[in-house]
Amino acid sequence: MRDRIVIKWGGGLITDKSLMCTPNLEVLNDLASTVAACVENGFEVILVHGAGSFGHLRSKKWRLNEGYIEGMKRPDDSDCTSQLDAVHRVRSEMLELNQHVCEALESCQLIPHVHPPHTWATNTGPDFSGSLEGFESNSAGTVHVTFGDVVSVEGEKQFGILSGDDLVARIAVELPRVQRLVFAIGGVDGLLRVPPKEATDEDLIERWSPDVAFEGIHESEIDVTGGIGLKASRGALVASHDVDVIMVNGGIRERVMAAMLGEPVRGTIITKKQ
Numbered sequence: 001m002r003d004r005i006v007i008k009w010g011g012g013l014i015t016d017k018s019l020m021c022t023p024n025l026e027v028l029n030d031l032a033s034t035v036a037a038c039v040e041n042g043f044e045v046i047l048v049h050g051a052g053s054f055g056h057l058r059s060k061k062w063r064l065n066e067g068y069i070e071g072m073k074r075p076d077d078s079d080c081t082s083q084l085d086a087v088h089r090v091r092s093e094m095l096e097l098n099q100h101v102c103e104a105l106e107s108c109q110l111i112p113h114v115h116p117p118h119t120w121a122t123n124t125g126p127d128f129s130g131s132l133e134g135f136e137s138n139s140a141g142t143v144h145v146t147f148g149d150v151v152s153v154e155g156e157k158q159f160g161i162l163s164g165d166d167l168v169a170r171i172a173v174e175l176p177r178v179q180r181l182v183f184a185i186g187g188v189d190g191l192l193r194v195p196p197k198e199a200t201d202e203d204l205i206e207r208w209s210p211d212v213a214f215e216g217i218h219e220s221e222i223d224v225t226g227g228i229g230l231k232a233s234r235g236a237l238v239a240s241h242d243v244d245v246i247m248v249n250g251g252i253r254e255r256v257m258a259a260m261l262g263e264p265v266r267g268t269i270i271t272k273k274q
């Protein structure tokens, strides 16, 4: 029985966040090669990816994170007709991004097994519902893949955004033999003591627990989920179940590789509340 590594590829890392539905294919190919190397090293990898410009912009415009809003007016420059239309569009755009992810994996001879959350998960947040059974089987070369998505929500809300950060948290805690959870993020080396624009190399927090303050940009004009703060808090939740958790700069292949294999690397190790 092989040990498992769960990795989250942040949406800001694998897409150009300012341009609607634009993947970063170079980064995707680099990241896929790290998954292949881990599989060659005898690990099972479960991959969860974010949305970046494939999910956040349209979801934000149509306030999909707030659920159904009776009588919501069509935003000025929207090409959707209603919130429900936007729900379908975001789901299909997420499948489109996932297709790029799968192509990158396949080019490394891996076999992706995709589980789109809107087909098996309901409700949002760390206690969302849905069986993780589908992620358990594994034959050599298969990589289970899922992603942040618009899912059904019980009651008046009808739908909401399930973040990949909530998916990794449940997967890392509930599946057996998970050794490590790695967050590969875009543009920063980990959690920082000062805002990213002002940070020097010394401002990286190398070991973080929820009682330590940090500064992270949360682009609330763009993001419908919780930005780096959500990753930190879900990371701490996972760490409290004795799974190693680390956040690294996903734009640097060697760091992602080392983090996945558990080797010392520049990044932020996340621990439970002290």
Ligand code: IPE
Residues within 6 Å of the ligand: 009, 010, 011, 012, 049, 050, 051, 052, 054, 055, 056, 059, 090, 094, 147, 148, 149, 150, 161, 162, 163, 164, 165, 224, 225, 226, 227
């Ligand atoms: C967001 O998922 C999903 C949608 C907006 C549809 P994540 O929360 O995992 O995405 P990133 O990593 O912040 O882009």
